[in-house]
Amino acid sequence: MSEKLVGACIFGQSGGPTAVINASAYGVIKTALEAEAITKVYGAAHGIKGVLDDKLYIMDEEDPEELAYLLHTPSSELGSCRYKIADPDVDDTDYKRILEIFKKYNVRYFFYNGGNDSMDTCNKISRYMESVGYECRVMGVPKTIDNDLFGTDHCPGFASAAKYIATSCMEISKDARVYDNGMITIVEIMGRHAGWLAASAALATAYGSGPDLIYLPEVDFDMDKFLNDVKTVYDREGKVLVAVSEGIHYSDGRFVSEAKTSATDGFGHAQLGGLAAMLAEIVKEHTGAKVRGIELSLLQRCGSHLASLTDINEAFGAGQVAVENAVEGITGKMVAFEREMVDGKYSCKYVLLPLSSVANFEKKVPLEWINAEQNGLTDEFIEYVLPLIQGEPELPKENSLPRYARLKKVIAK
Amino acid sequence: MSEKLVGACIFGQSGGPTAVINASAYGVIKTALEAEAITKVYGAAHGIKGVLDDKLYIMDEEDPEELAYLLHTPSSELGSCRYKIADPDVDDTDYKRILEIFKKYNVRYFFYNGGNDSMDTCNKISRYMESVGYECRVMGVPKTIDNDLFGTDHCPGFASAAKYIATSCMEISKDARVYDNGMITIVEIMGRHAGWLAASAALATAYGSGPDLIYLPEVDFDMDKFLNDVKTVYDREGKVLVAVSEGIHYSDGRFVSEAKTSATDGFGHAQLGGLAAMLAEIVKEHTGAKVRGIELSLLQRCGSHLASLTDINEAFGAGQVAVENAVEGITGKMVAFEREMVDGKYSCKYVLLPLSSVANFEKKVPLEWINAEQNGLTDEFIEYVLPLIQGEPELPKENSLPRYARLKKVIAK
Numbered sequence: 001m002s003e004k005l006v007g008a009c010i011f012g013q014s015g016g017p018t019a020v021i022n023a024s025a026y027g028v029i030k031t032a033l034e035a036e037a038i039t040k041v042y043g044a045a046h047g048i049k050g051v052l053d054d055k056l057y058i059m060d061e062e063d064p065e066e067l068a069y070l071l072h073t074p075s076s077e078l079g080s081c082r083y084k085i086a087d088p089d090v091d092d093t094d095y096k097r098i099l100e101i102f103k104k105y106n107v108r109y110f111f112y113n114g115g116n117d118s119m120d121t122c123n124k125i126s127r128y129m130e131s132v133g134y135e136c137r138v139m140g141v142p143k144t145i146d147n148d149l150f151g152t153d154h155c156p157g158f159a160s161a162a163k164y165i166a167t168s169c170m171e172i173s174k175d176a177r178v179y180d181n182g183m184i185t186i187v188e189i190m191g192r193h194a195g196w197l198a199a200s201a202a203l204a205t206a207y208g209s210g211p212d213l214i215y216l217p218e219v220d221f222d223m224d225k226f227l228n229d230v231k232t233v234y235d236r237e238g239k240v241l242v243a244v245s246e247g248i249h250y251s252d253g254r255f256v257s258e259a260k261t262s263a264t265d266g267f268g269h270a271q272l273g274g275l276a277a278m279l280a281e282i283v284k285e286h287t288g289a290k291v292r293g294i295e296l297s298l299l300q301r302c303g304s305h306l307a308s309l310t311d312i313n314e315a316f317g318a319g320q321v322a323v324e325n326a327v328e329g330i331t332g333k334m335v336a337f338e339r340e341m342v343d344g345k346y347s348c349k350y351v352l353l354p355l356s357s358v359a360n361f362e363k364k365v366p367l368e369w370i371n372a373e374q375n376g377l378t379d380e381f382i383e384y385v386l387p388l389i390q391g392e393p394e395l396p397k398e399n400s401l402p403r404y405a406r407l408k409k410v411i412a413k
Numbered sequence: 414m415s416e417k418l419v420g421a422c423i424f425g426q427s428g429g430p431t432a433v434i435n436a437s438a439y440g441v442i443k444t445a446l447e448a449e450a451i452t453k454v455y456g457a458a459h460g461i462k463g464v465l466d467d468k469l470y471i472m473d474e475e476d477p478e479e480l481a482y483l484l485h486t487p488s489s490e491l492g493s494c495r496y497k498i499a500d501p502d503v504d505d506t507d508y509k510r511i512l513e514i515f516k517k518y519n520v521r522y523f524f525y526n527g528g529n530d531s532m533d534t535c536n537k538i539s540r541y542m543e544s545v546g547y548e549c550r551v552m553g554v555p556k557t558i559d560n561d562l563f564g565t566d567h568c569p570g571f572a573s574a575a576k577y578i579a580t581s582c583m584e585i586s587k588d589a590r591v592y593d594n595g596m597i598t599i600v601e602i603m604g605r606h607a608g609w610l611a612a613s614a615a616l617a618t619a620y621g622s623g624p625d626l627i628y629l630p631e632v633d634f635d636m637d638k639f640l641n642d643v644k645t646v647y648d649r650e651g652k653v654l655v656a657v658s659e660g661i662h663y664s665d666g667r668f669v670s671e672a673k674t675s676a677t678d679g680f681g682h683a684q685l686g687g688l689a690a691m692l693a694e695i696v697k698e699h700t701g702a703k704v705r706g707i708e709l710s711l712l713q714r715c716g717s718h719l720a721s722l723t724d725i726n727e728a729f730g731a732g733q734v735a736v737e738n739a740v741e742g743i744t745g746k747m748v749a750f751e752r753e754m755v756d757g758k759y760s761c762k763y764v765l766l767p768l769s770s771v772a773n774f775e776k777k778v779p780l781e782w783i784n785a786e787q788n789g790l791t792d793e794f795i796e797y798v799l800p801l802i803q804g805e806p807e808l809p810k811e812n813s814l815p816r817y818a819r820l821k822k823v824i825a826k
Binding site for chain 1: 430458459462486487488489492493494495576579580581583584585587588589590591592593616617620621687690705707708710711712714715716717718719721799802803804805810811812813814815816817
């Protein structure tokens with residue numbers, strides 16, 4: 001345990017929103033507000049951009065009861081960014097500015113909540129502060145629905161998205177099978193490089209009814225095989241439900257969604273998704289069946305009304321553990337999760353990983369968890385994901401609608 | 414009260430699924446199973462088609478506890494159809510067949526659950542049976558997320574869809590405002606001719622955060638005015654959330670979604686929706702902003718995990734009241750809802766309407782509930798819809814996923 005370091009802290013949120021990133025925020029903020037060594041708790045508006053812009057919210061000014069609503073408030077309540085910080089050896093402008101702000105507010109603790117890029121940002125800030133001899137403890141708090149962070153069993157945010165996807169696929173499956181005529185439904189699920197989310201649709205199939213076929217970006221997509229798979233199920237059952245990851249790609253690396261321009265006659269709105277609609281068109285031509293394309297869109301990442309209580313608790317815990325360890329003298333680490341199975345019962349252990357070891361690596365679905373036909377998941381995947389989605393939070397409601405945190409966001413001068 | 418009529422009953426589900434149509438099914442089936450006069454309870458597979466095909470499930474064979482799961486099972490558990498029955502004066506083939514089946518199973522009660530077309534079917538069957546002197550009591554149970562049935566304050570299924578839409582819009586609103594760069598989000602909501610569902614997005618704005626602009630099919634859509642509305646909000650706030658009904662149309666009656674062919678270069682998948690994506694493209698060209706299109710798709714109608722308890726209870730009640738009244742001698746009616754406000758507290762009264770008065774009329778959002786700018790709703794609409802979405806059901810779960818009814822569906826011989 002190192003010497004006691006007294007000063008303010010900054011907490012920031014980065015990358016795409018999740019259903020539970022604000023639970024981590026609450027874990028950091030609550031623990032920091034209670035920590036003796038931490039004199040003031042600032043929340044950066046829009047992540048590192050808020051630090052660079054000197055736009056910090058004073059969390060000490062917030063009503064503690066209102067802060068507790070963060071546990072069930074989706075998206076990043078302090079605002080997020082996708083700002084890519086330069087390498088300090090190439091351009092240290094941003095770092096000088098960050099140091100200036102840190103000095104202005106006597107910031108000695110920096111907590112950053114995000115995915116791969118954010119851990120990279122954390123790592124660079126940590127190294128820079130060390131290089132200039134400014135004592136500041138930097139801790140990363142993981143977050144990503146994509147579940148692709150290296151070194152951790154899973155990532156906060158993933159399980160709630162998985163639960164949203166599985167539940168929605170069960171509902172879609174019920175709906176899509178209601179008529180006695182043929183119907184093929186294609187559901188597009190987020191995940192550009194890792195297929196964890198699309199894979200989670202397998203929960204619906206395992207515990208009710210869900211997709212007959214699931215395609216992940218971990219393996220090459222073959223359009224002919226796909227059409228053949230769909231046709232086989234269609235001929236047998238008259239109904240097909242397909243889940244595809246937005247990141248499915250051909251063997252040459254081209255995303256299937258990018259190839260849509262030629263297939264759909266100039267409809268090339270890459271940012272609007274459209275993979276489901278494009279595949280629907282191709283399947284329709286191939287089978288003559290009625291085909292529907294559904295994009296789960298950003299609801300899958302911000303669906304806090306379907307959040308997993310396990311996920312909420314772990315997200316809170318990750319924030320709490322980051323602060324507790326920083327106060328104890330730890331720096332340059334990301335909080336990670338280790339799975340412990342005791343008598344078949346799942347529990348989550350918090351561990352610390354060097355930031356440098358997690359930044360910029362991507363964890364994918366193990367190939368041995370994908371079935372031989374490459375159109376479904378094995379039981380090992382179900383065993384992996386099932387404990388993570390357990391538990392129903394008591395959702396605060398007003399007028400039977402979600403009641404989210406209403407923060408004052410008093411800006412520090 | 415007429416003479417006691419003893420015999421079997423058939424119950425059928427028709428039209429698009431809802432989150433609570435199976436609650437009505439449970440209301441009918443449970444009450445019918447308990448009714449002394451009703452000797453056997455049959456569920457028609459895929460609505461009237463199941464009657465024509467002699468495919469009837471014996472509800473008496475089902476486990477009563479399993480039937481209770483119908484309260485929280487989305488979609489039409491017995492299967493649905495969109496079969497349009499002929500006018501008996503033009504072609505009575507179907508009616509002769511229905512009579513044959515009714516005689517085969519001694520069916521003296523027919524309960525049909527659906528929207529406008531189904532009430533028409535009900536009405537025609539009722540009149541035919543009367544004309545041939547076959548005593549059979551026919552009752553309609555309303556259902557439609559579109560909320561467009563004539564003569565009833567609201568329709569079972571609407572409120573749960575409204576709650577799904579409002580909750581989802583609150584989540585989308587949180588997500589869409591997370592970055593500090595400009596962003597316009599367009600959400601497409603079901604409703605071809607009546608705008609009740611798109612209007613419900615106004616609940617999100619009233620009780621949290623939701624759409625800035627809402628466009629309904631009750632008024633003509635003007636693309637220039639729409640673009641101007643969006644631009645005005647965008648220039649002021651940098652973020653815009655828009656909700657549009659899929660049924661918005663120009664003053665000449667053309668659906669905006671149908672006009673998309675020319676606007677998007679041949680991408681004409683009418684059945685895939687695509688209005689949101691098309692408007693997103695146009696808005697992007699007009700504003701230069703980042704624009705996202707989201708289609709709530711069929712999840713809005715089958716999202717039973719967000720069902721309104723009020724809706725579930727009323728849907729069950731509608732089924733129950735239909736059976737109770739039929740047993741008492743009533744025929745040729747649809748169960749309807751009358752709103753009663755006692756000391757500012759909402760309650761729902763069941764009334765009976767002649768089938769002939771509801772069939773084939775459409776109830777739209779009153780024009781005086783649409784704001785002067787025709788891009789939002791007034792407080793009167795909020796007061797109308799708010800009581801309907803109240804109450805959270807206790808959802809049966811297994812492994813933290815929905816537990817739906819698992820019926821045996823034993824086919825009558």
